[in-house]
Amino acid sequence: MLQRLIVIVIASIFFSSSLTLAESKKPNPPDEFPPNPLEFTTADPLLPRSPKDKKPLTLEERLKLEPALDRLNQEAAAKLQAGDEVAAFEIWNRELRLRRFLGSLEEVQALSRVGAIAWNQNDRQEIVYITQRLQAIQKQTQSQKKSSEIDLELWRLLGQAYQNVRSPKQAVQAYEQVLLAVRQQKDTVALVETLKTIGELHLSWFDYRQAAPIYEELLSLAISQGESANEIVYLQQLAEIYAQTEQPQQSLNALNKLAEIYIKENNLIKIPELKLAIASDYESLGKTDPNFLVEAFENYQEAYTSAWQLQEFVRAGEALQKIISLYRSQGQIDEALEASQILVDTQTQAANFYAVMQAYDQIGQLYLERKEYPQALTAFQKGLELAQQLKHQEAYFTEQIKKLPKANF
Template sequence: MVLSHLLPTGQWPRRGSQVSLQLFTVSAHALAWLTLGVGLAGLGVKPAVAQAEPQPQSQPQSQRGLPDNPLTLTDPDPLIPEAVWAGEAALTESQRRTLGVALDDLARQAEAALSEGNVTEAFELWNRELRLRRFLGYRAELAALQRVGAIAWEQQQFYQLQVMRERLREIQIQSLDEVETPDLEALLALAQTYETVGARSVALEVYEAVLEVARSRGDEATQELSWQRLGETALQDLDYETAAEAYESLRELARRRGDREEEVRYLTELAYIYDRLTDYEGAIAVKQELIAYYAGFNDTARVTALKIAIGQDLAALERPNEAIAQYQEAYRLSWEALQFYRAQEALTVLGQLYERYQDWEAALQVYQAQIETHEMARNRYGLMMTYDRMGQVHQQQGNYRQALTFFSRALELAQDLGNRQAYFQSHIETVNRALSGMN
């Protein structure tokens, strides 16, 4: 679908040309009634009279076997002057202030009803408020929809959320289309409101629409804000590919303006995202950039943590020699900085890697070094766990006497710590049976 109304006047696409901005292609897991078949309208502010006009449905929901949408304007409301309700006049400034005060009072009454446990009464009051907020303009209505939507989500009022989504769709289609200059703030508010009522997939499409318009205007600030919200929403929706695109774009924007701290923040998000995507190459590249940054501040703790993470990525890529180099460097740096916890961590993953490739001798050497580190750090639990690993390595090689020695040491610590005694006793019994079979 070509969304020509989102393009500046004089830049309509020629017949047969394509515009990349495709909106509201709702994913299969979205609610069926959210499937729109229309593009998002450009957002703009219309005259007050136009805003005040009721929007009757062509086919009432009751005729389709559904209850009437409580947000639909039907019978006149005493808070709205008759001429305004009929679309014959606009609210004066004084009337707008009076209406705003009255609607705020309705909201307070609804909150009081909810606090007393009268959920149905509360949402009836909120729905009346929401029906009338539209007379104060789209931004006021969207703010109210977002506020009440958050409460409906918390209260698990799913029908209420459904009718609010329906109203948001009406705002798109009927009230905010055919404008030459899209209102980006209103678009962003619309997207946030969709998020609040649980329609994240639709919100993502709206943010993409904002990006298209912001790019066409060279509005870098709005681009960054849109990418931020798009990235956060995609992460909440576990859409890591979209999140990766968002944070790569944010990193590039930060890099172009020389904001190194912001760039690092986005790189950190990317490291997490690439891990979730199991894109190990992408994760390694990002983590190396972070290492370069933190090394400049002599932040050994972060550097060693990142080196261990890179080692794990390399191990997943079946590049053990490179992984070993990363673990060894992490151990060296943390040992020199007397950061024994990180040194222990580096030795643990290094020993496990040697075990994975059945280099038992190397694994035992690593665990012996780890014992020394645990002793210096007075980490008795870590010491117990390392004795366990050494016992298991000897057991796998058939060295049962050595295995018995280390399991016995582990059991002594377990008894002192009151932890895992039965586990080590079971191992000792297994090893003793193996020794008996050899005699």
Template sequence: MLNIQRLSFTITTTIAICLIWTPLTLAKEKKPLPPKEFPPSPLEITVPDPLLPQGASQQPLSLEEKRSLEAALDKLNREAIAKLQAGDTEGAFATWNRELRLRRYLGTLAEIEALKRVGGIAYTRNNRQQIRYITQRLQVIQKQLEQQQTPSVQILQALGEAYLQVRSPNLAVEAYNQILIIARGNSDVAAEVETLKTIAKIHLDWFDYPAAATTYERLLVLVSNNNDVEQSLQDLAYIYDRTKQPRKAIDARKKLSLIYRQRNDFAKLSALKLAIGADYEVLAKENSNLVDEAFKNYQEAYTMAWDFQQYVRAAEALQRLVSLYIAEGQTEDALQTSQILLQAEERAANFYGMMNAYEQIGKIYLQRQENQSALAAFQKGLELAQQLGSETDEFTQQIEKISGRS
């Protein structure tokens, strides 16, 4: 009886050990399959489609076959739109992918236009996988075009636009650079200019300021039309502002000023002088000799704006002058300019501006220890603040402080 119990215990133990170790052993022996990073693109499926006529893969479609296929594909597009509107996003893109696979039988341009259309929809729906499929297909087409001796400019243009739809600016620039090479080879300056404008805009839209600046500088060598020169210089000035290059911004704006003077466009010229003054003010922090240039341009901006009754801009230029005078310790000039600023704000009917001007005048008088004049300015500022329903604490505190001294 004892032997039977021992035998039973031994068998049970052996089975338990086997149950424990067998899965571990199998796990060690069975190596896991490496995961696939991305599923295959549905745009590269080669299974025959019932919409295609027999022999479509061996020979080009006839005109009649193309028309029939185009009508069927337009119908697929409408079906996909209906599915998307009904909330069946997966079904919609599955239908579009079928359409896209078949569009290539209608020619490269037709396929690219369809890829661009669906790519734009995929982007608005944040369908990253679909965007990847379309981008990959566009790259395949681009490689095929690169192997051609004289690729079609129209197809390259469509390719660049399609890349932009799926937000691939670098690939778009590659396509436009191919157009640029063709334009130069044909000595087609007009086409070269238009292509450079497109490339520059892509760089600018995607905040690649160094590349945008380089492209606009190349443009300026080629363009002769004043409108093109103006736009290029404006964009360059903007880029130099963003990249904190005031010296280059000044150079661009000085060239712009020549155009505005030729046109007698003093509205734009006064704004330009204001910007040039600000650039010189930045440079003056490292080179104090340039302060005079800042003063000069602000004064020209103010005078020009005042003469043409642009009182808002005149006030802006005057405020810049006041701040600069105060920074330079020229309180008398700051005070006189503040009085003119008050007139400009009054003519512009800017009551908040008048209120702020009175506050500024009061503080300058305080600095000069002319308390009664400061008090009068603060009281006028307080009256305006009360009328406007604005914060009055600053004025009341200053008035109480001055009254306590008297």
């Protein structure tokens, strides 16, 4: 009896709680935007017949409607220029509703135009309306499953319209339909242009992983067609993509190919920066396989040598600093000190006295690691002299000197 009473009490509490929750539950919020005005089917004096009449317009009816819609566009633009944005988009929406009677191509072109204006005006509501209408046209086009030139042009226009309202995923979907068509047609020029558009779309929204296979295909096409200039562009893009996605091996493949091309073309000005990037990738791989560190050292050294020969002393200093960091990470203090002395000369040649000051600090710290305090004192004193001239970090170098054990001098 007691157990039954407990069950009844618990059930009563649960039921009561459920009622309370049901009563306190808020009703679903209303739609963020009112109904899409582009889908209204009310009669319009510019239409020769009811909007529900799906029969295509005659040539005469089209020739009468087109200039009337152009006038609506001009009227809306004038309203916007006068500062009446609400009235402007009301007129444009009317124009867009009527454009569909001229066919999908004309409608999408108009949607694209007004969509770009809505984006520039930061009119989020209008962008939603236009995007919804574009999606409806896309769905209708996909259901027809045609492959005519008109459909191909429509997909291109849809892609551009989605770009104008900043809907990259839908834009890519549209251009992928174009891609299927141009592949079937074996139209290499159109294929390259479409791939470039898709690649740029992915990059504009930092979707590097989706962009990678696109640029790999563009690279293959450029190589097959002997287009060395485009080959360089795509290799540079791939190197950046793989750097962003932290794929050092793939980045190395692109960078090494670039280096081969530049050396072959005797374009040596590009080599220091390239060698730095190559060395950095090898250093990243060296975190899991120390054998790659040898390649990192060699490429940093090549970066330094080529930069020095080209009198690019800032770049040479950058390469030396990387070499010093690698030496220190491997506990090679003698080699790090030797490279640091060279760094002082390099930064002096570059007239980068702030970097010279930092190099002296680095030398002082290296001598401290070896407990060679007189040498450390000399380095910090030179750093202090520069700090006083630059009026920067004077207190720091003074403190470093004060901390040195006095008994060792």
